[in-house]
Structure formats: structure tokens, C-alpha cells
Amino acid sequence: MAPLDLALRQELLALQDAYISTLDTDALEHWPDMFVEDCLYEIIPKENVDLGLTAPVIYCDGKKMLRDRVVSLRHANIFQPVVYRHFISGLSVQSVEGDEVAMQSSYLVINTSQLGQSVVYQTGRYHDRVVRTAKGWRFRSKRAIYDTSRIQTALAIPI
């Protein structure tokens, strides 16, 4: 890779770390701010993607929907103190066009239930489109394509 690419790679890795750090520290109110106003966020099973089907289990079109989602999460889940930890590896950049980058990375989410047991909650691959703005990198679209179909609880939290 050229030095310039390595610098870009650093910025993208920092963005991914900031994203999962926001989720893992339960700072959900800041989560929508990592997206541009006119964004797409979805969680979709790999099986559907492989078959060419577009049937996400979670679909948010625009930042307002992300904010609404956080509000409803705060009301719904107040009695379920489940802890999530995200791990990312295997970043690959598909395209760089001006200030917009398409990239993928594998993710792993471990959750710890109220009883204190930690298990693999979900694995999958992020398909992201990110754009450089005056405030830094933001997600234009984020698709969390998950492998795990036997998910233990409802897909309540953002991935």
C-alpha cells in the first residue's frame, strides 16, 4: 500500500473504533451523530444478501429514524442491563472516490447477560460507505450483514 493509503486506513480504523466505542460505552445518544443526515442503516441476514433479497430486519432511512430508535430503546430496555462488546478486524477498502470510501470489516459482538455469562451474540460483516465532512468522517450507509441466525434476544440494540 502507498503511504497515502496507509494514512487513510488509519482514519478509517479510527472511525470504526469510535463507532464501536460509542456503542460499548452505552453512549447511544451520540450514535446518530456518526451518520450524515441523509443516511441508511440496516441490519440484514447474510442469507438474504447471498440470495439477492433485500429484507433487512432493521431499516433506518435518515438520521431522524436513528434518533427515534435510541429514544425507544431507552424506554424499552431500561430494566435489561445487558452489556455488549464489539470487536472489529479485517478492514478492506473497496473504493475511494473523492471524499467517499466504500469499505468492509468483520465484526464480533459478545454480550453479557444479567446473570453474568458472556457469549458470542453475533458475527457478521459491515458494508460501509463513509464520507469525509467538515466535522470528520461520517457514515453515509452502514449495513450490518450478520451470520448468526440464532440470535438470543430481539435485535434491540444497534450493531
Place this chain on the structure above:
Amino acid sequence: MAPLDLALRQELLALQDAYISTLDTDALEHWPDMFVEDCLYEIIPKENVDLGLTAPVIYCDGKKMLRDRVVSLRHANIFQPVVYRHFISGLSVQSVEGDEVAMQSSYLVINTSQLGQSVVYQTGRYHDRVVRTAKGWRFRSKRAIYDTSRIQTALAIPI
């Protein structure tokens, strides 16, 4: 992030990799050397931290206690060849003041028992204060705040 911040980020990630690499290769005798002389190391349940309680299950005050801990580990665990693997993600920097940085990152420890089965041993978040010395970055304090309360074995090894 500014280029300078990305360079700092690289140094911090290299430190974290060196830390877990020391543990994962069972080079425990080198573990205390990653801390400054007047250091703090503790392992504490997230539940306690959330409640404002200061009741760590492991507490080491100063490098000498870390060294003592390694010596006792070498004597106690000689017949339990359990293998630990650490994975870190989601670095976030809270503050940079001169040569001292406060940072956090999520960690995952997988252990493999003598019978050869690998399971999630512990997840949590490191809360670190690190300082730049003539010999490189060292930990002034490391708090491993763990999510998993159903820990399979005694908290024998450093996290």
C-alpha cells in the same frame, strides 16, 4: 483526527498490542516492566464501578506487588496449562495532558482449557492512564473493568 493524533493513536495501539502479546506468550516476567514504578493495577467488576463502589477483586499498588503476583502465579499454576488469548478493539482517547494519556478499549479474553475447549473467559473495558517515558510508553494505572461475573476459574492471571 489531525495527523498528530493519528500518530499518537498508533503508539497507543502498539502499546496495547505489546501488552496483550506479553500475556498471550506467557512472558509474565516482562509484564511488570510495562508499568511505571508507582503504578496501580486492578481488576474490578463493572457492576461495582457502575454503583460507585471501589471494591476490586485484584488490587496491586506499585510494581513490586505486580512482581510478587507473577512469582506466586508461577508457583500456584504450574499444573494448569490453560491458554489465554486477548483481543482488543474500540480504542478511545479521553485526554492528552503533556506526556500522559487517559484511554479506554474493549477487551475479550478467550481461554482454552486443558481439555482443549475454547470459550469466552471474560469481556470488559480497560481504563488506562499511560505515560511517555525515556523507555517508551508505560502504564501508570490499568483498571480492567469486567462484564462477566460468572468467571469460570479464579482470577489467577493478569488481564
Place this chain on the structure above:
Amino acid sequence: MAPLDLALRQELLALQDAYISTLDTDALEHWPDMFVEDCLYEIIPKENVDLGLTAPVIYCDGKKMLRDRVVSLRHANIFQPVVYRHFISGLSVQSVEGDEVAMQSSYLVINTSQLGQSVVYQTGRYHDRVVRTAKGWRFRSKRAIYDTSRIQTALAIPI
């Protein structure tokens, strides 16, 4: 670490990410291209390595054997759509001699079965020798030294 070392570290991390990304996106046909022609690839239990035994469960000597392996995998596993996700952490560089680097890193592989359950498939440590070529960094040798002896399925896929 010196700035030069951090730049090298970036290149090595990018190589590791490209490697696991190739595996995780099922682009196995590109996997042999990440090695030099005269390469060594093996998967070997940690127990054997610790005892000084050289008895790998998988041994490929030269790029042609890697290509043969992919061909046989494509024929053998066509009805088993198991998904693998690799995670890497704890990179450490053992030596840098001209254009050749010896390095290690811990790996975690999670697999998701056809039934949709995700479990820890294998952990271990890569012992790699990589060389800088006109086309970028390539593996001269890769040894995947695994901890997990109770592996659920045959060691069919590359690690």
C-alpha cells in the same frame, strides 16, 4: 517505537487484515496469491510446538499445494455453507532483516453453522515470516499454532 517502526507496523497490520479479509469473504482463490512461490503453510497444535514436535495437521510446501487445497475445498465443501470470521490482535515483531520480517499475532476464528449458531471455532497464534516484494508484502511462511484441540469439524478451511 520509532516513526519508521510505526510505518512498518501499519503495513504489517494492513497485510494481516487483507489476509483474514480474503478468508472471511470466501475469496479463497486469492488466498495463495498472498504467499511467495516457495512458501510454507502449516496448521499445528500448540501442544506439539511446546514439546518440540513437528507434526502439523496441515502442511503445504509451495504455492501449488495451496492452490490444490483450494480446488479440493471447493469440491468437498460445496454443501456446507459454514461462515468463518477471523479476528487478530496482539501483533509483535520479532525481527526485521532487510525486506524480511518475523512477526506473531493472536487469532480468533468464530464459525457459524448452517443452523445459525456462532461459536468459538479456534484460537491460536500466527507465527509469520513475510517479505516485501514488488507487488507488496507476501507470506514466506505462515504457521497457525492453535490452542483449541477440541475442534468441532475437520480442519477443512485455511486459518
